Amino acid sequence: MKYKNIANCALASCVIFPCITHAAEQKGESTFSTLNVADNAQQEDGNAGSDAETYSKPGAFSSRKMNKNLQSLDATLRTMPGTFTQQDALQGAVNVNIRGMSGFGRVNTMVDGVSQTYYGMAPSSYHGGANSASGVLIDQNFLAGVDISRGNSAGSQGVNALAGSANMRTIGIDDIVRKNRQTGVLTRFTVGDNGFGRSGMIAVAGRSEVFGDGGSIGGLAGFSDNVQYATYKNGAGIKSDEFLGNDNSFMKQKPNSQLYKLNINPDRYTKFEFGGRNYHNNFTQRNITSDDYYLKYDYTPLSELIDVKMLLSTSRSSQTYNPGSLSSTNHASTTNKSEAVDLSNTSRFSLGDYDFSWQLGGKVMDTKYTRAFDNSETNQSNGFAPSGKQNIAALYTGLTINKDIYQLDLNLNYSETKVNGFKPACSAKQKCFPQGEGILNLNDRAFNPSVALSAQVTPWLQPFVSYSHSSRAPNPQEVFFANEGGGSMNPFLKPEKAETYQAGFNIIKNGLLFEQDTFRLKALAYQSRIKNYISSQSFFLCYDGTLCHDIDNSSADFNAYLHTNSLTPVHSDGYEIEASYDVEYAYVNLSWSKQHTDQPTSVASSTQGGMGYGDISDLPDSYATLDIGARFLDKKLVVGSLFKFTGKSKRLSVNGYDYETGQLPKEQLPNIPTIIDLYSNYQLTDNVLLRLSVQNLGNKNYAEALNKLNQDYYYSGDDGKSVNTSARGRTWVFGGEVRF
Template sequence: MRSSHKVGYLLTGCLIVPGTTFSAENEGESVFSTLTITDNAQAETNHPGSSADTYTRPGAYSSRTLNENLQSLDASLRSMAGTYTQIDPLQGTVNVNIRGMSGLGRVNTMVDGVTQTFYGMAPSSYHFGPSNSAGVLIDPNFLAEVDVSRGSSAGSQGVNALAGSANMRTIGIDDLVKEGRQTGVLSRFSVGDNGLGRTGMVAVAGKTDPFDNGGMLGALVGISGTRTYATYENGGGQSSKEFMGEDTNYMRQEPRSQLYKVDFNPDQYNHIEFAGRNYQNTFTRRDITSDDYYLRYNYSPLSELIDFNVLASTSRGNQNYQIESLYNFSNASTTNKSNAVDVSNTSRFTWASVDVEYLLGGKLMDTRYTRGFEQDNETDRNAFSPSGKQKIASLYTGLTLNKSIYQLDLNLNYTRSQVQGFKPACADNEKCFPQGEANLDLDDKALNPSVTLSAQVTPWLQPFVSWSRSSRAPNVQEVFFANEGGASMNPFLKPEKADTWQAGFNLNKEGLLSEQDSFHLKALAYESRIKDYINSESFFLCYDGSRCKDIDNSSGGFNANIYVNTTSPVTSRGYEIEAGYDIGYAYVNLTWSKQHTNQPTSIASSSTSFSYDDLSDLPDSYATLDVGGRMFDQKLVVGSLFKFTGKTKRLSTWPDENTNTMNKDEMPNIPTVIDLYSSYQLTDDVKLRLSVQNVTDKNYADALNRMNQNGMENEGSSSVTTTARGRTWVFGGEIRF
């Protein structure tokens, strides 16, 4: 019997048996599960910037409310424990990094639950190669919050997610329309000096009164625009033109975005939501568009056994390159299309004094990358935006059992991934399989379980421990990398697999030092062991036609960068802390992370090569301290952010001949950066904000910024490091009515 059939029968059986047993033992009576009520207003007061789930949900989970302190989306993500971003000023996207892992599949990055698959290729005016990386095209003005699960994710979020998942939620109708009203308006704006530019957003929403049968109709439309500049002064008074060269001429950007949502509830049991998001930008000599649409349906009748959900989505991203933006190419363009369907049902009931929550679902994804270009002396030996398609089909299930103080979470997903595309023929003197041109089809299967055990040992203490197995399929960009045509493609690339152990506790204590205060803490340790880690290595052509790493015993004119699986496991381990204390008139929040990894670098990441992906090692430690106070009946909030970054590394200029990877060089020490912020609730509808970023005007370079790699000299430049903005003032506000 095929393994897919076995898993299907197993999951079906798991659904039928609990439901049947429940019905038999409780025939003739209704048994309802325990109802838990959370005071959300109190949660927002006690956890500024964080949701209550951060400190009550077992496991490595964090949540942030966005647009609070005029911080960038990158800065907000970097303020979360174990979470960082890969900054690439040439891309215009957000690239989430979890515990040193980033990119398609290593982190499942979503917007409103829809997996994002955009892959950007940005040309550069003076760097040795273009910039290539996965990222999310998103307007931060439309975002409400972001949730991050590290180590493992339950349900569809854990499908093809090696290190975890991040979900960014956009504003909805209920975020605009106040209780008891039928219409609402939300406007956000900000303006900053030192090249930060200005941004503005207006969203309007409305909904009907409930129908007689409990139904409702609502709609939202929003528009947003931003203008930012690449020309600014760093903390040393140096203009960015001196270290970014002519790129500053092409890095001014004015993205425009639109957001649409329609909610229709025919009755109190059926809920339908349609949403669309459009993004347009001209940046680094390319015209970028992104269009995302989804349809969500929920059916939740008066039955504990049925909470049925369907999410269908389609996404399309385009990059059209302007004349002479790419060397030796003209009329160049890339397109990625992704269609997905996610279907699930959740049953909640009580059986034998155990509260049970059972999830069963399936997810299908079909993602295609295509390219077009004209080239002098056309050849298939180039690494410009590899084309191909990836299909992912998964069955997933989750079982949560609650009895007394104990909670047990059991999750399982079975995933089949297929990567398909065209491989050109290899030359007669190149040993290759298959030797001639062929359509490759990499077909892989994975069974990924996870288990989490937690206990509410006291009303304020909840320890937890977990183990999970996760996997990531090779992506199109790795399999069909083609700097030497078919001879640099790897039809035998295997998925990455990770085993992760985590142990920690949540602590929530009201009235710690006074009757009005609260203290919250999440602390944990983790270790991940990754097998078949994927990175690229350099190969030459031996005299017998095979690949070899010894240039002295090879023929000239051939140097393939091939993605391969490492023979030795990659290990990462670390500690993470999130804590908060609030006494009403004052608060303090702290996040701290410390980690170590031995993951190798990729030859293709080199700026002298193709700049595919980047060094993703997190700083050995980093922390954010948020201290503030509330005055005048809490209408005025004044606070300060202290951002600490430990030792960090960047890619070396040249590869290491002994290890066949890029060396990691120590970066200059990054000083503690201090931001000041304030907000004033002028009226019930108007809130004004003021921020001074890098208030001490420190001269430093951001960690994990692609443009801080070595070897990026510009002719006439006095620096090889792209340093961050110096002291910058930002004024903004939010209007709701």
């Protein structure tokens, strides 16, 4: 009921505020500026979604269009400064990492504005354990672009988001139906050697202006199918069978996906969009299904006081495991369901020389994780897929003030979170609270303000500074981790809280060296301080019944992996640069970042230590991508090259965890060479676009940073140089698009 009251307050505010402002206007206290009607296709979810906006939007924001040079979504995310991915060949999902933070709540990862809550549990390829990670099940054939916001807690996307947000945008009707046409078809395909596999997608769309007064109706349906192989050769010519194991047929994937959208616009002011995504995969001895559905409503009448947006969404994902895939049980399944409501209104008005834009909204999100085993005893004492519920209710507001060259953004969100679930009773020899079985409830409240100031000091220079306070509530996977039943659950876990300072500038300069060239640059520095950082530690049961790190004075049959809050703050800081120079017939794009963090590791991240919960997420100390290309044949042919540099990277120490501290120490991963990819795009006709790429041109033998299979100390060898898996060697990829 509390969450419904918050949502009702948000709705009432959205209705009342325009009335108050209208009354003020009648008294002569305010005047309206020129009416601006926003392009909702570009502005939805708060992201315009173009590469150029990276340099025009103040703050740590980056945007990329997809399918430009046959790079995967994983590789595309790694071309953004301060942004990386956690790789796990056993998951089949994309896990976004922002400034060393990854996971549900640390990064609010969305698809078309819908927050994703999928939590994958993959049986390990080495033994009967499992790897786990949050992530997004998405077919990149359906993607139009991805937008990243780092260190910002503003708006709906900043609710329960510690380090930032990522929004993946799928294709819409306008991406398929060309101007002045009513129907359209878009197909995409790729095929590659060296185990790359193949994929194909077809999407059809149509629209008609049947309602008059700017109203229309349109629909889209897309179908995609992929084949991804597990076997390949690395740069040394060694087949992956040798480091993944000969029996790796279960790692072959054949995911298939569907995308549906229906747009109903009764008039030019009112828009409805129904959307749905279905994903299915049989992979790593489990059957995976994921379904997302949403309804978007936009109402923008001829009044600057009213710009109402509503998003209703429901998501469901399930994993059903093959018999024998897990050592602890013969039959297991997991399910997570998530439902959300997000409602806001934006009012625009002027007072004297000041222009204002005020947003007020609310978001309610309920997520439930459940699991099922073949016996109740296994269900109570097992670290596999903890079950529980998380409820989030938030109010958010933002005020943007513009005067002359200055812009001030003031934002605040207030959230109430609740995590609850079942805790089994502890044994008589254990001392825990509560001692008996019961329902744990963790309730928290958080105020998260942020402020940003920017100034267009010249037509080409825009400096900016910002401060943001953000928070992330503990999730059920942390609170209800149950490798030792109730003895490994923590009812006192606190939310993580971060303070982030950022300062930088944007430069957009036309005609820098030539009349038709464009130079763009975004450079910034940041510093974050995180209190109550959550990680897991190893605890033993001492003879007095308490949890301790003393292995010499403990019971041999008890070892709990308990999630705890760090007693000292975690610090991270760094520098991020994006630059672009385009002179029509040639271009250069550069992204570079350098960062440092002292965040601890989690003992439960090791597949030997538990269920592979999380993993080391420290970004390389520096990394960069240089994209150089040229255009030929009246710009129909583009030829380019990507140079990918990765600095020193970390992994879990081969020496195992420290029994005195209960933590896993880190060590340096073997050096990663610079990787070069070649690509070309050829617009054969107005309807046909062909692409060709050579990835890892130098056929380098290396292990990629933040690869889950290289984070398990148990399999890394004693020499400190061995890795469990290395990257794909030289690979040819051919693809294209046909649109008509």
